[in-house]
Amino acid sequence: MAEPTLDALLQEDRTFAPPPAFAANALVHDRSLHDDADADWQAFWARQARELITWERPFTKVLEWDLPFAKWFEDGQLNVSVNCLDRHVEAGRGSRVAFHFEGEPGDTRTITYAELLDEVQRFAAALKQLGVRRGDRVAIYLPMIPEAAVAMLACTRVGAAHSVVFGGFSSDSLRDRIIDASAKVVITADAGWRRGAASLLKPNVDAAVAECPTISHVVVVNRCNTAPVMQAGRDVWYHDLLAQHPKGTTCAPEAMNAEDLLFVLYTSGTTGKPKGIMHTTGGYLTQVAFTHRYVFDLHPATDVFWCSADIGWVTGHSYVVYGPLANGATSVMYEGTPDTPAHDRWWAMIEKYRVSIFYTAPTAIRACMKWGIQEPAKHDLSSLRLLGSVGEPINPEAWMWYQEHIGGGRCPIVDTWWQTETGAIMITPLPGLTTTKPGSATFPLPGIGAEVVDESGTALSVGGGYLTLTHPWPAMLRGIWGDPERYQATYWSTFPDRYFAGDGAKLDEDGYLWLLGRVDDVMLVSGHNISTTEVESALVDHPSVAEAAVVGAKDATTGQAVIAFVTLKAGMGAAAPSDDHGQALRAHVAKKIGAIARPKTIIFTDDLPKTRSGKIMRRLLRDVAEGRSLGDTTTLADPNVVAEIKRRAEVSPQED
Numbered sequence: 001m002a003e004p005t006l007d008a009l010l011q012e013d014r015t016f017a018p019p020p021a022f023a024a025n026a027l028v029h030d031r032s033l034h035d036d037a038d039a040d041w042q043a044f045w046a047r048q049a050r051e052l053i054t055w056e057r058p059f060t061k062v063l064e065w066d067l068p069f070a071k072w073f074e075d076g077q078l079n080v081s082v083n084c085l086d087r088h089v090e091a092g093r094g095s096r097v098a099f100h101f102e103g104e105p106g107d108t109r110t111i112t113y114a115e116l117l118d119e120v121q122r123f124a125a126a127l128k129q130l131g132v133r134r135g136d137r138v139a140i141y142l143p144m145i146p147e148a149a150v151a152m153l154a155c156t157r158v159g160a161a162h163s164v165v166f167g168g169f170s171s172d173s174l175r176d177r178i179i180d181a182s183a184k185v186v187i188t189a190d191a192g193w194r195r196g197a198a199s200l201l202k203p204n205v206d207a208a209v210a211e212c213p214t215i216s217h218v219v220v221v222n223r224c225n226t227a228p229v230m231q232a233g234r235d236v237w238y239h240d241l242l243a244q245h246p247k248g249t250t251c252a253p254e255a256m257n258a259e260d261l262l263f264v265l266y267t268s269g270t271t272g273k274p275k276g277i278m279h280t281t282g283g284y285l286t287q288v289a290f291t292h293r294y295v296f297d298l299h300p301a302t303d304v305f306w307c308s309a310d311i312g313w314v315t316g317h318s319y320v321v322y323g324p325l326a327n328g329a330t331s332v333m334y335e336g337t338p339d340t341p342a343h344d345r346w347w348a349m350i351e352k353y354r355v356s357i358f359y360t361a362p363t364a365i366r367a368c369m370k371w372g373i374q375e376p377a378k379h380d381l382s383s384l385r386l387l388g389s390v391g392e393p394i395n396p397e398a399w400m401w402y403q404e405h406i407g408g409g410r411c412p413i414v415d416t417w418w419q420t421e422t423g424a425i426m427i428t429p430l431p432g433l434t435t436t437k438p439g440s441a442t443f444p445l446p447g448i449g450a451e452v453v454d455e456s457g458t459a460l461s462v463g464g465g466y467l468t469l470t471h472p473w474p475a476m477l478r479g480i481w482g483d484p485e486r487y488q489a490t491y492w493s494t495f496p497d498r499y500f501a502g503d504g505a506k507l508d509e510d511g512y513l514w515l516l517g518r519v520d521d522v523m524l525v526s527g528h529n530i531s532t533t534e535v536e537s538a539l540v541d542h543p544s545v546a547e548a549a550v551v552g553a554k555d556a557t558t559g560q561a562v563i564a565f566v567t568l569k570a571g572m573g574a575a576a577p578s579d580d581h582g583q584a585l586r587a588h589v590a591k592k593i594g595a596i597a598r599p600k601t602i603i604f605t606d607d608l609p610k611t612r613s614g615k616i617m618r619r620l621l622r623d624v625a626e627g628r629s630l631g632d633t634t635t636l637a638d639p640n641v642v643a644e645i646k647r648r649a650e651v652s653p654q655e656d
């Protein structure tokens, strides 16, 4: 990993100073935040925990660190639902909107903090009636509907940990996760709306639960009126439970220890079999509240925040549910896909709800680029003042498009690096404070220690290497459910005394961090390190390319060869891509980066294999490129895509 060459991009030297008006508007974005954290990061986090969180019993201990096991605020007690709901209602903010919900068919529901608290208490009382107790696990398999947030918060109220399983996963994935966590109850819906149709969930639950002896009850939300089969004694309607616990029902919150398990969430499986990541109560809530407030420059009384992630992904946990609610913010929640009924759905919703902060993923931004600028141009997006990105390195071209066509050239972009394991944002610009560069996540947050190291674990001040975290942070994972050895081996063994994130990164001359994707995604071609991200960005820079995924495949002469999977934009030869087109793209990469990075093979494909959270699964493409049988495909959004790619890979010509 000597020298990944992002130089081509860096040479262009595009920087964006924070808009002065924005800085004037900012809450606390002065250097004191950094100075505090630099002086004593533990005291800094203790201060955040005291300022942002309401403790049932205040903590006296800040951190106990016995590598790799951290305990934050250990003797403190709190309840997450109280922090997200009761305290706002008690402070007189009960009529503030917590969620503007919009279903895919266009149905809407406006839920205030007082209403959300009421429904959470009623459902928490119902969970208790079903036998759910403090310390239990509850599986949640729901579409993006308000009941998903209610279910999560009701679990926290009674002290049960939730395990949210993305609603698009198969019954096998659901079964494996239920068994792994020995969940007692599953909360689901008959179906959810997706691309104009009811996508059934209940039959998947039936198939899964048939093999899960720990499940005593299945709670079913009637979302789409599909009249599912209900098994007597086991299945119960959500609305019947609420009817048994009418409005005004109270359910006393459990005082949880700061280190009690809050949830288990499985990673998306881009690098291997999913891991059950464990998060606990006090530290997690502190860091999600902190990051949601400062990274998004949140003004809770006036902002309308929209994180487009599904709750099945950590981003949905931290920035649809816990961060915004802990801060008393107003959020938009949307059930469906951005292209239903038309490609301007998101922009129509931003206009309708006057969204001021929008947080989404590069994969979605690239899809919107593919659909064209006429879509956002149909709408008044002037309410937006800040944009965020998460999930993958954002290609500089996508960054510029986002800034110009969505942000109207006036909104800062926060490119936020973090993981399921980190629980909350770790590396990001701070709006109003950080001068940004398109494609760079810039700097670690105050209170976070991040360094790029070389193979021997020595910290670098410039150049490419491995991203590591140098000390514990409040929202860090506490382990992998049921597998402490894998926890130690995966994250804490590569470099002594450091958390290894699995990602490659580069520091430029100004100290900016550039994420290069997973370390497995760096290719070694004729002795040169080339990052897949960089070649992908060069391909996406070509006017005909909508999306690209690049992998290294074993090669007898060069060690590894660059193999590119390319999706063309509609009307750009996508129907019948030619060999000449492939040559033009190779030449484009050579011009942007250098001949060394020129793909040996270009495979045109209509789609790329992605996880449900939209990430490209390069490990599967590597399997295809090297002619192996495919690894774990259970978390793929559409398993047919790889089969088609395999077929095309066999017929694609190679460069001599």
Ligand code: ATP
Binding pocket: 267, 268, 269, 270, 271, 272, 273, 274, 275, 314, 389, 390, 391, 392, 393, 394, 415, 416, 417, 418, 419, 420, 421, 441, 501, 502, 503, 515, 517, 518, 613, 615
């Ligand atoms: P698995 O660990 O099972 O392979 P995953 O890593 O895709 O799954 P997540 O925890 O959701 O699951 O994703 C975290 C990863 O996403 C990071 O390690 C990084 O590779 C990538 N990532 C997230 N945000 C950014 C960002 N802003 N810039 C670059 N990469 C990012």
Ligand code: MG
Binding pocket: 267, 271, 419, 502
């Ligand atoms: Mg990961």
